[in-house]
Amino acid sequence: MHKLSLHHLTMLDAHPLQLVDAAHAGGFDYYGLRVVAPTAADSIVDVAHDPALIRELAARMDATGVRLLDIEAIWLQESTRIDALLPALEAGHRLGAKHVLAVGYDDDRARLIDNFCALCEAAARFDMTVGLELITYCAIGTLSDALATIHASAQPNARILIDALQFFRSGASVDDIDGIAPRLIEYIQICDGPRASPVSVAERRIEARTARLLPGDGELPLHAMLAKLPSDLTLAVEAPTLALRGLPFDEQARNVMEKMKRFLE
Numbered sequence: 001m002h003k004l005s006l007h008h009l010t011m012l013d014a015h016p017l018q019l020v021d022a023a024h025a026g027g028f029d030y031y032g033l034r035v036v037a038p039t040a041a042d043s044i045v046d047v048a049h050d051p052a053l054i055r056e057l058a059a060r061m062d063a064t065g066v067r068l069l070d071i072e073a074i075w076l077q078e079s080t081r082i083d084a085l086l087p088a089l090e091a092g093h094r095l096g097a098k099h100v101l102a103v104g105y106d107d108d109r110a111r112l113i114d115n116f117c118a119l120c121e122a123a124a125r126f127d128m129t130v131g132l133e134l135i136t137y138c139a140i141g142t143l144s145d146a147l148a149t150i151h152a153s154a155q156p157n158a159r160i161l162i163d164a165l166q167f168f169r170s171g172a173s174v175d176d177i178d179g180i181a182p183r184l185i186e187y188i189q190i191c192d193g194p195r196a197s198p199v200s201v202a203e204r205r206i207e208a209r210t211a212r213l214l215p216g217d218g219e220l221p222l223h224a225m226l227a228k229l230p231s232d233l234t235l236a237v238e239a240p241t242l243a244l245r246g247l248p249f250d251e252q253a254r255n256v257m258e259k260m261k262r263f264l265e
Contacts, residue, residue, distance in 0.1 A: 001231070004260060005030035005069040006253055007189060007238035009209070014249045016045055016057055023066045026253030030069035032236055033095070035088045038073045038103070048088040057095055068092070069187065069236060070131070072101035074119060075138075078108065082118040093126035099186065100128050101161055104140025104149060112139060113152050120155035129186060131161030135208070136169050137201045143172045143180075150184065163189040163238065165212060168220050169197045169204060177228040185229065191239035192218030212239045214256060216263035235260075 006023040008014070008031070014022060016033055023031040037044045047053055061067060071092035074085060092100060100123050106112040120130045134146040150158045160180060192213040198204045215222055215237070226233075237256055244252045 002226075002264060003029040003232070003234045004257070005032055005187070005234060005236040006256065007032040007236045008034045008072070009238050009240050010256065011244070011249050011252050012240065016047055016053065017060055018249050020057065020060045020064060020066050022249040022253035024064035025250035026257040028066060028253065028257065030067050030234065030236070032070045032072060032101075032238075033068055033092075033097070034073060035071045035091055036074050036085065038075045039077075048091040054091055054094055061095070068095045068097045069234065070099035070101055071097045074100060074102045075105040076102055076112050076115045076119065077105040078111070080106070080115050082115060082122050085119070086122060089123055089126045089128065092128065098128055099131055099159070099161075101131050101133055103133050103135055103138055104145070105138045107139050109139070109149075113149055116149060116158070117153045117155055120153060120158050124155075124157050129157040129159045130155070131159045131186070133161040133163055133166065133189075134170055135163070135166050137204055142170045143167070143176055147180065147184075158184075159186055160184045161187075161189065163191075164220060164222060164225065165191050165193050165208060165238075167225075168193075168195075174221055174224045174228060177225065182230075185233070187234035187236055188229070189236045189238040190215055190222065191237065191241075192216060192220050192222060195219035210240050210242070212241050214239050214241055214243070214259040214263075216259060217243075222263070 006028045034044050035047045104112050123130050132146050140146050192215045
C-alpha cells in the first residue's frame, strides 16, 4: 500500500506550520518542505536559520504524527556553494527528513557533477539521499541526462527523483522505467496533466508551477507507471492546480487525499 506525502508546491503559499496541519487534516503520512529557494527570484520561509520555528515544527509533527519526507529545492547552478546549504541540510535532518531534492541547472556539466558529488557527500553526513529530478527546461532535462549524472557521480546516496509530469514531458515512456536500477527510486512525485505537452518553455514552466492536474483528472499513463514500481512506494503529491486555489489549506489537503484515494482504487 502506498504511503502519501503532501508536497509543498501543491500549496506553496502555506506556511510550514500550516503545511503540517494541512497534511494532518488530509490524512497524509508525510509532507515535503521547501527550505531552499530554487532561484534568487523565489522567496521562502527561512526555516533553516530559525531555530524557534524548527522546534515548533518538530512539536507539531509529534502532535500530529505527520513526518517530513524530503526537503527541497537545491538547484545546482554556477553560483551554488555547497557549504552555504549545510544549515538547510541540518534543519532537514533535525526534522527527520531522509531525502533532499536537487535539480541540475548548470550548462557546465563538469561543474554540475562536481557540485552534485559535493551535495551528496554533505547530505550523507546528515543521513540523507539526494534525488536528482529531471526538468525539461533545465540543464538536466531528460532521463538519460539524470542517469548519466548519477552514474558519473558514483555517490552511494545518489538517487533519481521521478516527477510524473516532467518524466512524461521529457519524452520518456513507461517502459523506460525498466532501465532504471530499482535502488535508485525511493519515492516519486505524482500529478496528472494532458497527454500533449505545452510547446514553449514558458508554457511548460507555467504548467509545472501552477497548472498541474490531480491524479485521475488528466491523461498521463499514471497507472501504467505505478504498475512498474513497488506497490508500497511512497507517492509525493505535487499538484499545484487551479481547482484548489483559494480554498483553505486544510480543505485543499482533504480534496487532494479524496482524489488520491479514488485514483488508487
